[in-house]
Amino acid sequence: MSAFIKTDFHVHPNYSFDATHESIDDYCRRALDLGLSQICFTPHYTSLPIVIEKFGYVRKNGQKFPVTGDWLSEYIEEARSADRKFSKKGLRVFSGLEIDYDNDIHDALKKRLTVEHKLDYMLGSVHIVHDGLDIMVPGDAGDIFGKMSINAFFDIYFANVEKIIDSGLFKCIAHLEGYRRFGTRVNPNYANPAFILFIRLDRVFKKWLKIQWFLK
Numbered sequence: 630m631s632a633f634i635k636t637d638f639h640v641h642p643n644y645s646f647d648a649t650h651e652s653i654d655d656y657c658r659r660a661l662d663l664g665l666s667q668i669c670f671t672p673h674y675t676s677l678p679i680v681i682e683k684f685g686y687v688r689k690n691g692q693k694f695p696v697t698g699d700w701l702s703e704y705i706e707e708a709r710s711a712d713r714k715f716s717k718k719g720l721r722v723f724s725g726l727e728i729d730y731d732n733d734i735h736d737a738l739k740k741r742l743t744v745e746h747k748l749d750y751m752l753g754s755v756h757i758v759h760d761g762l763d764i765m766v767p768g769d770a771g772d773i774f775g776k777m778s779i780n781a782f783f784d785i786y787f788a789n790v791e792k793i794i795d796s797g798l799f800k801c802i803a804h805l806e807g808y809r810r811f812g813t814r815v816n817p818n819y820a821n822p823a824f825i826l827f828i829r830l831d832r833v834f835k836k837w838l839k840i841q842w843f844l845k
Contacts, residue, residue: 635663636669637669644670667720687704730792754802764810794837
């Protein structure tokens with residue numbers, strides 16, 4: 630029987646605009662305290678043209694920098710330096726990003742992140758579903774969930790999830806039910822499984838199993 634590995638592959642360090650100011654090393658020390666054996670950092674990488682001006686930045690030394698700017702090399706090296714330091718103490722450290730995906734940016738993502746920077750891990754997520762509004766931002770979420778029907782929302786949301794899977798770029802889907810956080814404040818049925826058609830989840834999981842098998 631293989632040993633249980635305690636990991637966290639969805640961690641936003643201080644590069645991420647929605648994170649606290651703790652550094653990669655700070656998180657690594659905390660990970661050791663919690664008994665983790667692996668950790669992967671996933672700052673938000675907002676590269677969708679429709680929201681690039683609104684959310685397309687990262688933090689570096691407390692300052693805002695464009696997400697398309699020259700910061701990735703520094704971030705990846707910081708993560709790899711942490712891996713060299715903390716692997717001696719039993720913690721492997723990986724560099725990743727959490728990314729909203731669209732087919733139009735596929736080639737640019739693949740070239741920049743997998744070829745030029747050789748990122749360890751790409752975590753796919755869906756935040757944007759309508760008019761550049763973000764389901765994880767309270768003000769935006771109120772507009773989204775207040776104006777769209779549940780079926781209309783799920784049509785777009787799960788279509789975007791399928792795009793992530795079909796791209797073949799990603800290892801995991803982040804917070805598949807993330808819409809519940811603010812959606813339920815407008816309509817409690819967002820937390821009711823009966824309102825998600827089984828066929829939506831069936832398609833997603835069948836695609837995911839097929840892609841992961843192929844990637845092996």
